[in-house]
Amino acid sequence: MPAQKALPVVVGISGASGSAMARRTIDRLLEMEVPVVATCSSAARQVWQEEMEQPFRDVLETWLEHPLFTYYPIGDLIAPLASGTYATRGMVVVPCSMATVAAVAHGLVTNLLHRAADVCIKERRRLVLVPRETPLSPIHLENLLTLARLGVTVLSPEPAFYLRPKSVDDIVEFVVERALVAVGVLPAMSDKLTYHPRSE
Ligand SMILES: Cc1cc2nc3c(=O)[nH]c(=O)nc-3n(C[C@H](O)[C@H](O)[C@H](O)COP(=O)(O)O)c2cc1C
Structure with missing residues (x-):
């Protein structure tokens, strides 16, 4: 059995708003030397183009230079992560569109991201969705409830206003930190991102 740290975390990027969260999730995992296996939907690439300064293909090229980073195209349904026999630590879908939420909640596998999430559910591995x-x-809420009842973590990217974020980057950092705690890569929130009442 490979050591936990050697097992990859699957990162699925879907076409909801919040490309910066996807970027930071992968950067943070690689900074921690955690292997990453990623896939990205076509819609996610379009949203990325709207939201980010650097094109997705340039960032992907940089990630691919890292020895612990692997990427599979969204249509590659014979990629290793399409099988439950490929051991992973779990998966984070960040950001997660409502279309992807619906597909995963109903077991509709039309791309590699859906299949990888489906595998996490059937293999009872950690699955963390960051829906936006x-x-x-009511359709979105029912689908999210279906997933939550299956043990999936529904971690919506809500700012912790009481931590007084000063920038979008602060909010992104907080959400990514929480997602990495939920997928089991980080043991707990860092002190910087923990609530300390000012009245104490
Ligand atoms: C600029 C932009 C922002 C979008 N933001 C969201 C969003 O926040 N949440 C969402 O569910 N869909 C959003 N969409 C729509 C999805 O991209 C669309 O439903 C797509 O089919 C999702 O496909 P995917 O789940 O395969 O990535 C957005 C689309 C665009 C172009």
């Missing part, structure tokens, strides 16, 4: 949409319709 507002307002949420």
